[in-house]
Amino acid sequence: MQSTEQKTEQWSPRIVAFFCNWCTYTASDLAGVSRMRYAPSTRVIRVMCSGRIDPEFIMEAFAKGADGVLIGGCHPGDCHYSEGNYKCLRRYKLLQKYIEQMGIPKERMRLEWISAAEGKKLQEVVNEMTETLRILGPSKIKNVVETLAK
Amino acid sequence: MKQYTIDPVTRLEGHGKIEIFCNDDGDVENVYFQVPELRGFEKFVEGRPIEEVSQIVTKICGVCPGCHHMAAGKAADMVFGVEPTPTARMIRELFYSAHFVHSHIAHFYALGAPDFVVGPTAPKAERNVLGVIAKVGAEIGTEVLKQRRIAQEIQALLGGHQTHVVMNVPGGVRKGLTEEQRKDVLAKAKGFVEFGKFSMKIFNDVVLANKDYVDIIVNGPYSLKIHSMGLVDANNKVNFYDGKVRVVDTLGKELHKYAPADYREYIAERVEPWSYLKFPYLKKVGWKGFVEGQDSGVYQATPLSRLNASDGMATPIAQEEYERMYSVLGGKPVHATLAMHWARLVELIYAAERAVELASIPEITSPDLRAKIEKVPTEGVGTVEAQRGTLTHHYWTDERGLITKANLIVGTTNNNAPICMSLKKAAQGLIKKGVTVDDGILNMVEMAFRAYDPCFSCATHSLPGQMPMVINFRDMEGNIQRQVKRD
Amino acid sequence: MTNQKEEIRIGFYICHCGHNIGSIVDCPAVAEYASKLPHVVVSKDYKYMCSDPGQELIQKDIREQGLNRIVVASCSPLLHEPTFRGATAKAGLNEFYFQMVNIRENVSWVHEDKDLSLIKAKDLVRAAIHRVAYHKALEKKKVPVNPDVLIVGGGIAGISASLTMANAGKKVYLVEKDATIGGYMAKFDKTFPTLDCAACILTPKMSSVLKHPNITLWTWSEVSEVSGFVGNYKVKVTKKPRYIKEELCVGCLACVEQCTFKEGKFPDEFNFGLSKRKPVYMPFPQATPQVVVVDDKTCLHFKTGKCPQTCMKACDRNAFDFNQKPEVVEINVGTVILTTGFKPFEAKRATNYGYGKYPNVFTSLEVERLVNASGPTEGHVLLRDGKTHPKSIGIIHCVGSRDDKTNKWCSKVCCMYSLKLAHLLKEHSGAEIYNFYIDMRTPGKGYEEFYDKLLNEGVQFIRGRVSEVNDWATTPDEKGKLIIRAEDTLIGRVRRIPVDMVVLSVGLEPAEDAQDVRKMFNISCSNEGFFLERHPKLAPVSTFTDGIFIAGACQGPKDIPDSVAQAGAAAAEALALIDSGHVELEPNTACIIEDRCCGCQVCINMCPYKAITFDPDKKKSSVNEALCKGCGTCVASCGSNAIFQNLFEDEEIMSELNGLLIE
């Protein structure tokens, strides 16, 4: 099991991760059970289905200081609720366009299909995204938002 | 040196500030009219789809949104190289005529009339629409509001929204007119003509019948010899919706006549560090400073300049009044700033008559509302006459029709320099050694810019109420020494 | 809006889970931190929260400290949420006033850096504490469980499960896609390690399935549609036309004899093509049910329409019906057991072993038939030519297993069945037997002993992966033989072994239709494609879809004893569910606030369960709670915020989010 923990002195981004209960959340449990080490950057919020994820959750996450947002759902065709992940995908695609218009690098928001069995993929995705965010550096969105409101 | 500050300049649409500098003798050294406001539409429409822009720019001015909607709508047509269908064009111009009626009515009664009907130096308490009513009869006030309302209703019917119009799409309009609606509009338009004639009668009886007023108009400190700009049709008659831009010099000679799309060859804008509003001038003449005369680059774009720049009106009654005005004021061109009120009434009648003409055409109810669009969007210029001057919108788009650049020359902007000059002239004429600066004097200063009906005013003047103003007499350090307060 | 009338009193508990959490996350520090968070009245750390004393702790505090919200930071909610909800409820507090924080699977087991782990744990705890304040009291919905059960797949696992359920008095529907039940076991001669005859132990079970009053057996049938939810599944089964009226056929085989084809002409599936059959046939002598089937792909009547139909005439019971069409029957069941089995590795894919290229390369399953007394050769081991007796035979293990090029996993049964075949081949042919193996894996009762037995039977064992099989003779005595090249890792050199016959011990793969079945029953698959159990240790026969259980090789490679054991386990799980009489559904359903609904109907086709309907008179939409499964997709689609989802209301998620991010 390769250890991809980064040392404390290295800045660790904060990724809000919305995981669907049936696939990606289970995958993160599997990663745990299999003791797969990955970067301690994610903060998981469990929803029943990626289709529940409201664009405003993602915006709020950025506004409140998340360096990245990761959405995890079941693979196409595998949704526990048959099609929730497609609905998530459609919203995500539109949101992505909006996010870019708002000058937020699209790398800060990521959607991945991770099945209950793909603990390994979860590990890779988190590490990859953490690296990307580290290159991008801390998000300034929170500061910008705060300067504009009492 | 004393510094008089009028802040904010009131009864104007948007924000304005007048600084009057007097030397120690009390003579006016200079007057600055400052516009402290900027919103940056030219920049933030970038990236917006061209078809949306005509609805975004209405928010440049909620008092003449129709003008911006039309200018942008026409620009959008040109961006696609498409002509609106005949029906669409008629509907647009019908709407636009109503827009003029509503604005000119309000301006004349609420702003113009108080100064004349009641009198420039009359007690301020009476110098408002209520005073006008007292003078000419109670039902008039109600009638004014009623006619304005009817004009608004027609705009709402045709425009889809009584204020921020949504009617235009590239190549046409969104909504047609039913036969019943046409009849209804026609009847209302006829009402406008009557009301226009009636208003002109008031002007004759109250203003022209009064030698002093005529004297103020002709000989007061209110004349400004500058060039005149206006949109004219093929016969050089005044047209609000479409045509060529014509500029005549201070002597009435044609200086330019150009297609609106070529505006950049004829108009240039300069920036002064003390105002957010730019100062357009005639490019070929060049900027000679805030000066009058044949050599000046300054021009005005107002009801008066439109009449000056034209060979007449396209409708019968308006034409009569046009001729009468010039005969009374000694021929074209007229440089008397206050004559703008008169010119405005001539235009009111024209707009009303034009509305009648258009509403009388049965074809206006045809369902043929939109021309087909084939061309790839590129670039377009749209120009109309706003109540307050020639209005130009210019857009560049990418191949998807998303705006990449925008340039706007807004009606009142044309008159930025003239307003400054008129104010200075009025102030110099009125505020002198030995003259106590009282309310009447100051009101007469304000009359100078009020005549322009700077898009700062329009409709909203019809409110009664006190109209005080505070002037600070400051020393060089800017400490207030004395304060004159109208209340 | 949290209910402001009552003061929020939160109890927070963090679990060391022995060293599992405690060794990475500084639990006392987190407890200390949490004690300062808003509304937190009690904050404690404890070695094992899930233990009885741990749960007692919570209940005691609820009673004595008047707690009305509980947060526990420990393992995954998928594991212990029910436990702690239970504890909460025991103390008289609504169980949904509980929120769980996963700091084991999501923190201590996946991170090493203690400082960063502590920060992360605090973030997660803070989020949960913010969230729980907004929790509302909810009631679980109870729905009755239909006692009938559907079992899919008539192999040994399906058969055992069916019998267990049926014997427990439940109505069982057993659906098998082939013409007979029995599965692969029916093809075997003997079974390891006891070497008792497969048929002798299987066929009685097959017939008792057929005879059992509680079992409805549908062979030559497939499940075509599944809807509903735990306790209340609606299933459509499509019975393929076999052109025989089942109830009339007695399996006398007169029709088979009278078929226009005088000889068998088409590869016989049961014997893997080692023999030929006619278009009308009985899969094998003990086929259950004893009903022939007409193969419309090969039958002249269907191909040309010009067939004397002698078969039909031969049938004195008029069992033939060439006009049979697929027939769909709909059944309602409360639970489902999937025993859909596996697919043998396709030997052709291991190209270096020459299967299909050299006739005398066989698969282990072909050999199972060869050595079978009722097989195509009546148990005589012959080469493809059908007459030559092999003098030497090489058995290659791990074909399509433990191999990066094909399948990585160990198929678990190959070592044992290879030993079994080695024994049987030697017994039947007296030939020299070579076993080529990577590792000999013989865990299981009597397995290692069986291996020893073989070692003493003079069977040769060569430890090493075979690189290739070819027929390039380099010496006269290699002529006409198959040469097996392999590294003998025990003596450390490459060897060439010429043999007459090569047996490929093929591994096990997920069944052809595993993905379709998975989708139909809405369960997951592991990476290799076998059905995924809910928990590898604690719920090995359950799936993530309540009421759907799995057993046998569809869950992973398994031998007969394991399959039977799992079948029993699955049956027990199903019985437990049925006998509890009802299931409790999570109350996380969606609800439409009528006053906010504008009737735009965007939400309606968000719902995969048609749970939302529009009332044209009221111009409002509403959710049918019974049909709603709580995905929350409709909630996100509503522009009016007129829909909320219990347990996942906007304010609950938003407060969790804010709690997560505020420092």
Place this chain on the structure above:
Amino acid sequence: MANEKPKLKLAVYWGAACGGCCVSVLDVHEKLFDVVANADLVFWPIALDFKYKDVEEMPDQYIDVTLFNGAIRNSENEHMAKLLRQKTKILIAYGSCAHMGGIPGLANFTTKEEIFKRVYEESESLDNPDKVRPTPEVDVKEGHLHIPHFYEDVMTLGQVVDVDYYLPGCPPQTERLVEVFMAVVTGAELPPKGSLVGGAPRVQCDDCKRKKSEKKGITRFYRPWEVTDDGETCLNEQGILCMGPATRGGCGVRCIEGNAPCRGCYGPLEGIPDPGAKMMSAIASMLEGKEEDEIDKAIDTVIDPAGTFYRFSLPGSILRRKQK
């Protein structure tokens, strides 16, 4: 009308606005006299000659109701917002700009520098070789001149002062104003501070007469010239992007009545923190297509999401502005 009561002291002021809100006040038409009968207008620059000085001299809480329209774009806007807050009992954010930032708020897609560069340096009709720019403090030969500071960002009224009520719309539908005005005049019980008044409890679709069905199944959206509106089917169902499903009613579906899609000037319903997010979600929910490229194609036809879903509300949105 309760004339025995002391007259209400009413003020109307604009920040970065277009005047449309003031016109909407005027659009009470003949009812104007009733309004005047019930209220003294103590400050209204567009109409009356009271100066800032007069406001400064008023005692605190002197004004009963102030209708503040327009966004906060420069130092003068902010100063006056704070001054009027201090002088006013009930401060109402009147109209989309004060409520959510409005059209001027679109400037948050860009920066002060970009705007100045465009307007005073790049503008095609400009003649400004020395790149002169307006500056807050200028000395002219006669003395000193001052204009307000132009801010980097546009803000809503609520982002600079406490707002008692929000009255949405661009401009607010005059009937709504009259309702609220009369409620105040007659001393009716007012909703809790911070609520939105003068809006409908439900979104546009509730008032919209167009036919709606449950099968949206939109494969793409159309530009006006790519489609002919049948005049009776839900615009979105015709692939004409309309903000109705996520926009509060109250305007009388005026734009939709004019066959123009709603652009959301009334903003979202209560409890929705972001005006555009819900619309994005709703719109995406109407799309069909499962293949990623199908979805990409469909999304590609939503050409300006940020500028459309936040047409009137960028400063009031969760993200406030484009990142610099």
